[in-house]
Amino acid sequence: MEHISTTTLIITLIVMVIISAYFSGSETGMMTLNRYRLRHMAKQGNRPAKRVEKLLRKPDRLISLVLIGNNLVNILASALGTIVGMRLYGDAGVAIATGVLTFVVLVFAEVLPKTIAALYPEKVAYPSSFLLAPLQVLMMPLVWLLNTITRMLMRMMGIRTDTVISSALSKDELRTIVNESRSQISRRNQDMLLSVLDLEKVSVNDIMV
Structure with a gap:
């Protein structure tokens, strides 16, 4: 890489950090989506919602894809950071690059995204699906290999790999259903249903008052 300018390497390094942030944010956005709302929007014909729903049918594949992509990008970023550090600060540049890159990746490619x-979640997951869907197809061999190894290790540890994920609605999803049914449920009945969902927050002292 001696013929590549330091400026070009720094720009490439910044791009790698942005891509890493994309993978990190995509994973969190996908996994924290309201599943009921996602199913509802998919049934309404929302294309991004349909794409996300398809990706989430195989969450193990999605997670493997994100991990593979993120690790490849971070490894490349680490290599580029080391080269840039050595060019700018000599042998001490390795330690400097490691410290700076660790901070940058932690803040801008992990915590922030x-x-x-x-x-x-919707504003992040839906746009992310445009790239994740074709990436999953392109990287399917690696994803399949990683999932196969993971399942083998899980079986060796006695962990079932055929567990069916429950389709039952969570309390937050039920709350969303009630809030989105204003045109079909009277305000009084809506308030009553929301009160039932909030019962677990009520203490004995509140009831006795």
Whole structure:
């Protein structure tokens, strides 16, 4: 890489960090989506919702895809960071690059994108699906190999790999159903249903008052 300028390497390194942030945010966004709302939007014909729903049918494949992509990008970023560090600071550049890159990846490629995705899962997951869907097809051999090894290790540890994921709605999903049914349920009945969902928050002292 001696013929490649330091500026080009730094720009490439920044791109790698952005891609790493994309994978990190995509995973969190996909996994924190309201599944009822996702199914509802998919049935309404929303294409991004359909694409995300298809990806989430095989969560193990999705997680493997994200991990493979993220690790490949981070390894490349680490190599580029080391080269840039040595060019700028000599032998001491290795330690400097390691420290700086660790901080940058931790903040800008992990904590920040995951936090944003957790707060706005739909805004992150739906656009992310445009790239994740074709990537899953392209990287299927690696994804399949990783999943196969994982399942073998799980069987060796006595962990069942055929467990069916429950389709039961969570409390938050039920709350979403009630809130989105305003045109079909009277305000009084809606408030009553929401009160039932909030019963677990009520203490004995609240009832006695």
